[in-house]
Amino acid sequence: MKKRIAFFLLTTIVFFSCGKKNIFEKHETIENSTWNKNKVITFDVPINNIGKKYNIYIAVRHSEVYPFDNLYVGVDIYTPSGDKRSKDYYLELRNEDRSFKGDVLGDIWDVKVLIMKNASFTKEGVHKFEISNLMQYPNIPDVMEIGLIVEKQN
Numbered sequence: 001m002k003k004r005i006a007f008f009l010l011t012t013i014v015f016f017s018c019g020k021k022n023i024f025e026k027h028e029t030i031e032n033s034t035w036n037k038n039k040v041i042t043f044d045v046p047i048n049n050i051g052k053k054y055n056i057y058i059a060v061r062h063s064e065v066y067p068f069d070n071l072y073v074g075v076d077i078y079t080p081s082g083d084k085r086s087k088d089y090y091l092e093l094r095n096e097d098r099s100f101k102g103d104v105l106g107d108i109w110d111v112k113v114l115i116m117k118n119a120s121f122t123k124e125g126v127h128k129f130e131i132s133n134l135m136q137y138p139n140i141p142d143v144m145e146i147g148l149i150v151e152k153q154n
Helices: 002-018
Strands: 022-029 034-036 041-047 054-063 070-078 084-092 103-105 108-119 125-133 139-141 143-152
Touching (some): 034 143, 041 143, 054 070, 054 084, 084 108
Antiparallel strands (some): 022 143, 034 139, 041 125, 070 084, 070 125, 103 108
16 A cells, blocks of 8 residues: 555645746845836846747736736846846736736735747846836836746647
């Protein structure tokens, strides 16, 4: 009986670890749940396989009283050789009926927004992602975390 349980646990662990697509996931807590325009959030993402395609997401955790429909951000990506790519994104946080997108637990919402599909990298090594608040107000209330998720394409 113990051998069956051990085999089942081992099989389960192997099954779930092989199916994992995320190569990077990290979330940065926003102090006092207020994102100041001057606070740039930085993530160092190791890329070890330039032959693969990746999907890149920005994750936002916010409260149910977040006052806007979207979050306007800038993303700068620095390659290991120092090259820089920049692009701005409107992260849609609400549906057309004004309900929030994403998953909710109590009064906290988590949304994962795809910003780059089938992205490729030309250099192996650490790529630095900087996410900036581009909203017109100096402080954006009710933003608790900003995260970056990079997953392998199948």
